[in-house]
Amino acid sequence: MAIRRICKYGEKILEKKTKKVNFDEVKKDLPALLADMYETMDLVAGAGLSANQVGLDMRLAIILIHRDGEPSLKITIINPELVERSGTLSAEEGCLSFPGLFAKVRRSAKVKVRALNEKGLPIEINAEGIFARALQHEMDHLDGVVFTDRLPLLSRLKLKPVLMRLKRRWKKMDETKLSPKRRALS
Ligand code: CO
Numbered sequence: 001m002a003i004r005r006i007c008k009y010g011e012k013i014l015e016k017k018t019k020k021v022n023f024d025e026v027k028k029d030l031p032a033l034l035a036d037m038y039e040t041m042d043l044v045a046g047a048g049l050s051a052n053q054v055g056l057d058m059r060l061a062i063i064l065i066h067r068d069g070e071p072s073l074k075i076t077i078i079n080p081e082l083v084e085r086s087g088t089l090s091a092e093e094g095c096l097s098f099p100g101l102f103a104k105v106r107r108s109a110k111v112k113v114r115a116l117n118e119k120g121l122p123i124e125i126n127a128e129g130i131f132a133r134a135l136q137h138e139m140d141h142l143d144g145v146v147f148t149d150r151l152p153l154l155s156r157l158k159l160k161p162v163l164m165r166l167k168r169r170w171k172k173m174d175e176t177k178l179s180p181k182r183r184a185l186s
Contacts, residue, residue, distance in 0.1 A: 001035045001039045002036050002039070003039060003176045003178070004037070004040045004054040004175070004176065005054070005055070005174050005176050006044070006049075006053055006173075006175050007097060008097050008098070008099070008167070008170035008171060008173060009097050009098050009146065009163060009167055009170060010163075010167040010171065011097075011171075013052050013055060013057070014052060014053065014097055014141070015146075016144045017142070017143050017144045018050075018051065018052050018058055018059045018060075018142045018143075018144075019058060019059060020059050020079050021058050021078050021079055021116075023078065023116060023120040026058070027120060031118075033051075034076060034118055037049050037051070037062050040175060041062060044096055046064070047063065047064060047134050048064070048134045048137060049096060050138050051142075059078065059080070060076070060077070060078045060079075060142075061077050061080070061142060062075070062076050062077075063075050063134045063135065065130055065131055065134065073131060075117075075125070077113065077116075077117075077123075077135070077139075078115055078117070078118070079116055080115035080135070080138075080139050080142070081114050081115070082112070082113055082136075082139060083113065083114055083124075084110075085110065085111050086109060086110045086111075087108060087109030088106055088107065088108060089108075089109040089133075090104050090105065090107075091104065091105065091107075091130075092104055092105075093105045093137060094147075095137070095146065095147050097146065097170075098146070098147070098170075099170060099173065100166075103151055105133075105137075105150045105151065107133050107137075107150075108132065109132065110126070110127065110128045110132055111126075111127055111135055112125065113125045113127065113139070148163070
């Protein structure tokens with residue numbers, strides 16, 4: 001297993017729609033790739049990570065939801081498609097590609113998603129709460145959309161100079177170089 005560098009805001013791969021995965025073509029390499037993604041997400045205590053966030057043009061993401069400090073839901077979604085949505089809910093969101101930045105994002109309260117799991121089997125997910133939010137956030141990544149794109153125009157305008165400044169700092173951040181001490185703490 002290996003830690004992978006997480007692409008940050010401003011890196012072009014985050015702005016591009018990812019390619020649909022041909023499961024048979026990738027199944028041999030998938031266990032190692034997913035192990036790397038889970039290890040990387042765990043290192044920085046994330047709740048979700050898309051393949052393009054680690055530099056791969058693939059419609060694939062992982063989600064790990066914690067409840068009371070314990071991992072309670074872990075799921076891999078390949079070629080996910082949103083089939084139903086209902087309600088709206090605003091809540092604070094962050095992103096591993098925007099370290100330390102949080103903003104209130106309006107999303108659907110409930111979603112139904114169809115995807116393949118890590119074994120290539122079709123799954124249907126009915127989600128609400130933080131799980132529904134994580135699914136929408138990750139599926140947005142796979143479409144080249146980041147959470148700040150979802151903010152109202154005025155918030156986006158206010159955030160622009162802040163992002164320009166942070167972008168320079170984020171560019172230099174490399175998760176593969178985090179010290180073991182930092183790893184133990186996260
Ligand atoms: Co994100």
